[in-house]
Amino acid sequence: xxxMQLRDANATSSMPRHVAIIMDGNNRWARxxxxxxxxGHRAGVESLRAVIRRAAERRVETLTLFAFSSENWRRPSAxxxxxxxxxxxxxKREVKKLHDNGIRLTIIGDRRRFSSSLQKHMQRAEALxxxxxxxxxxxxxxxxxxxxxxxxxxxxxxxxADGRLDPEAVDESALDREICLSQDAPIDLCIxxxxxxxxxxxxxxxxxxAEFYFSPELWPDFDGxxxxxxxxxxxxxxxxxxxxxxxxxxxxx
Numbered sequence: 001x002x003x004m005q006l007r008d009a010n011a012t013s014s015m016p017r018h019v020a021i022i023m024d025g026n027n028r029w030a031r032x033x034x035x036x037x038x039x040g041h042r043a044g045v046e047s048l049r050a051v052i053r054r055a056a057e058r059r060v061e062t063l064t065l066f067a068f069s070s071e072n073w074r075r076p077s078a079x080x081x082x083x084x085x086x087x088x089x090x091x092k093r094e095v096k097k098l099h100d101n102g103i104r105l106t107i108i109g110d111r112r113r114f115s116s117s118l119q120k121h122m123q124r125a126e127a128l129x130x131x132x133x134x135x136x137x138x139x140x141x142x143x144x145x146x147x148x149x150x151x152x153x154x155x156x157x158x159x160x161a162d163g164r165l166d167p168e169a170v171d172e173s174a175l176d177r178e179i180c181l182s183q184d185a186p187i188d189l190c191i192x193x194x195x196x197x198x199x200x201x202x203x204x205x206x207x208x209x210a211e212f213y214f215s216p217e218l219w220p221d222f223d224g225x226x227x228x229x230x231x232x233x234x235x236x237x238x239x240x241x242x243x244x245x246x247x248x249x250x251x252x253x
Contacts, residue, residue, distance in 0.1 A: 025218030145204030
């Protein structure tokens with residue numbers, strides 16, 4: 001266990017440095033109101049604004065949001081098209097606000113399947129906010145945890161093939177350096193809305209020691225106050241990192 005993990009284990013009342021959220025429930029929210037899935041996703045953007053604002057106010061260092069998984073392409077084509085249009089609209093309208101508030105934006109995932117226009121807007125958004133000193137906002141789009149691990153392993157394999165890396169040096173630390181979010185603090189808290197209790201191929205490597213919080217609220221109903229509830233629940237947890245409760249208590253004495 002690293003010194004950082006020991007400090008985290010001893011600080012049960014500390015704020016999470018890195019929060020990840022699986023934003024789930026837009027479609028169910030829309031169906032319950034007789035609305036289209038596109039309207040549900042648009043309502044979800046309002047929750048997105050509120051949660052980003054509150055996370056920044058609570059001084060969360062990194063907020064990672066699961067916006068579109070690599071499996072979401074299987075959804076009806078009309079819904080996927082509406083999501084792509086909404087993604088473009090959000091990039092055009094919201095990035096300037098993020099920049100004005102000092103928030104840095106990074107988009108992780110395989111971009112090759114997105115349109116060239118959408119890819120350009122992603123690049124512009126990241127370039128505009130790259131040097132901002134505030135919260136790091138990470139959006140996972142066409143992202144899958146298995147893809148993430150596979151592409152990290154592929155890079156290590158190429159380094160070995162090129163003679164730049166000894167095969168014996170391929171260990172957890174080496175893979176961790178190649179994985180998405182390697183430059184950010186480890187994920188402390190993962191929130192999933194809508195009452196579902198699964199991680200859906202999200203950040204499989206990075207969630208190894210995260211605490212989980214499952215909210216019954218559908219994503220469009222989840223707001224800043226809801227985030228506060230999740231953060232407060234996290235602060236009541238005792239983080240053990242493989243140790244026993246007694247060991248953690250002795251370390252904290």
